[in-house]
Amino acid sequence: MEPHPKAKYGHSRHQRTDCLQVVIALVITTDGFPLAYEVMDGNTSDRARSAGFWTRSKRSMEKQNGCG
Helix, strand or coil: CCCCCCCECCCCCCCCCCCCEEEEEEEECCCCCEEEEEEEECCCCHHHHHHHHHHHHHHHHHHHCCCC
16 A cells, blocks of 8 residues: 555654654534634644734635625
């Protein structure tokens, strides 16, 4: 089985440098219902991840609510 194209070696918080990983960004309501998600390369930094994801998520939610 071939790895997914987004699976990359990156910073593992479990010190597992031998494993490929993906990053999943998720926005949920206070009740735990998902509003937006994105699957990113496993070597995406926290800073790069949050900047673009929040902008895209906000735009998407505004369109769904007829505000954008």
